[in-house]
Amino acid sequence: MDPELKIENLPQITLRPLGVADVDDFMVWxxxxxxxxxxxxxxxTSREDGLNYIQNTVVPHPWFKAICLNGRPIGAISVTENSGxxxxxxxxxxxxxxxxxxxxITTTAVKMxxxxxxxxxxxxxxxVEALVDVDNVGSQRVLxxxxxxxxxxLRRYVVxxxxxxxxxxxxxxxxxxxxx
Amino acid sequence: MDPExxxxxxxxxxxxRRLEVSDVDDFMVWxxxxxxxxxxxxxxxTNKDQAxxxxxxxxxxxxxxxxICLEGRPIGTILMTRDSGGxxxxxxxxxxxVAWQHWGxxIATAAVKMxxxxxxxxxxxxxERVEGLVDAENVGSQRVLxxxxxxxxxxLRKYFVxxxxxxxxxxxxxxxxxxLPC
Numbered sequence: 001m002d003p004e005l006k007i008e009n010l011p012q013i014t015l016r017p018l019g020v021a022d023v024d025d026f027m028v029w030x031x032x033x034x035x036x037x038x039x040x041x042x043x044x045t046s047r048e049d050g051l052n053y054i055q056n057t058v059v060p061h062p063w064f065k066a067i068c069l070n071g072r073p074i075g076a077i078s079v080t081e082n083s084g085x086x087x088x089x090x091x092x093x094x095x096x097x098x099x100x101x102x103x104x105i106t107t108t109a110v111k112m113x114x115x116x117x118x119x120x121x122x123x124x125x126x127x128v129e130a131l132v133d134v135d136n137v138g139s140q141r142v143l144x145x146x147x148x149x150x151x152x153x154l155r156r157y158v159v160x161x162x163x164x165x166x167x168x169x170x171x172x173x174x175x176x177x178x179x180x
Numbered sequence: 181m182d183p184e185x186x187x188x189x190x191x192x193x194x195x196x197r198r199l200e201v202s203d204v205d206d207f208m209v210w211x212x213x214x215x216x217x218x219x220x221x222x223x224x225x226t227n228k229d230q231a232x233x234x235x236x237x238x239x240x241x242x243x244x245x246x247x248i249c250l251e252g253r254p255i256g257t258i259l260m261t262r263d264s265g266g267x268x269x270x271x272x273x274x275x276x277x278v279a280w281q282h283w284g285x286x287i288a289t290a291a292v293k294m295x296x297x298x299x300x301x302x303x304x305x306x307x308e309r310v311e312g313l314v315d316a317e318n319v320g321s322q323r324v325l326x327x328x329x330x331x332x333x334x335x336l337r338k339y340f341v342x343x344x345x346x347x348x349x350x351x352x353x354x355x356x357x358x359x360l361p362c
Contacts, residue, residue: 040267084341085221085340085341085342086340086341087341088338088339088340088341088346089338089339089340126338126346127337127338127339129336149337151334151335151336151337151351152333152334152335152336152351153333153334154311154333154334154351154353155309155331155333155353155355156270156271156308156309156353156355157270157271157309158267158268158270158271159266159267159268159269159270160267164270164308169334169336169351171336171337171338173337173338
């Protein structure tokens with residue numbers, strides 16, 4: 001087996017549902033401009049906005065987990081669910097508090113998440129994809145280390161905070177991780 | 181005689197106009213053809229009522245759809261789809277169909293070039309990208325976009341389920357800045 005795809009979890013990293021009780025931990029990364037830089041949202045300024053986001057978006061989401069270090073949320077990871085002809089694919093997203101960047105934590109969380117989501121939704125889900133801003137080199141490294149395939153550069157693909165961005169498309173197939 | 185001239189452009193006149201309910205008989209020529217429908221999400225029309233229903237509910241209502249006409253007569257359609265809200269407003273997706281009898285003459289290529297020019301003028305400057313997603317097996321359609329000046333950006337694996345089969349799709353795009361001004 002390709003050693004890069006072997007899941008070597010940092011044992012202290014776990015994934016679990018994120019709830020309203022986690023709002024204070026959530027606010028640590030949600031208020032951080034470095035974290036928000038390539039996200040569609042602006043840094044949060046009020047705890048109430050954080051509570052609303054968790055209640056209205058996170059809790060009803062088909063697959064949204066806290067990335068926990070020794071049981072405490074330091075980030076989040078999600079995979080969308082599509083219907084119809086798009087049901088074979090889910091889009092991956094993740095955020096991590098900047099204090100913990102550069103330690104391989106997000107890579108571990110991504111490997112855990114794709115394994116879990118293919119196991120849970122493997123009948124329909126065949127592809128997990130991620131679109132990364134061309135300037136977000138750190139996030140591109142995460143996906144490469146997690147075994148994703150860089151499929152191409154999609155030019156002028158999306159408008160982020162008023163600017164049209166080129167995005168790199170990555171994907172991982174259920175067959176890439178040996179799950180059929 | 182093959183109307184395609186030496187430099188690959190169609191010598192008969194290709195024009196775009198709105199498709200009307202009265203075009204139903206011409207519409208059925210390609211909409212009822214399995215060869216045309218092969219890489220499309222829809223099944224071929226089998227009768228006129230079905231065709232009329234399709235035209236009224238999906239064609240007339242479409243935000244940007246044109247008949248591809250050869251010497252004034254509809255022989256296919258071309259359409260542009262766009263999510264005008266939010267971050268997706270910079271791009272539109274192209275789709276097109278041509279009656280089988282008129283394949284291989286450069287008609288779809290001509291129609292694509294015209295439609296791209298028109299839609300960048302109509303929806304610009306917000307619209308910056310027109311993209312096309314083509315089944316990896318649909319080589320003819322890939323050639324159309326290449327000839328029309330699109331850039332092949334990559335192969336998206338297991339991207340879409342078409343008629344029960346998960347397909348790899350080739351992503352093509354053309355930018356407003358790629359298209360030469362008149």
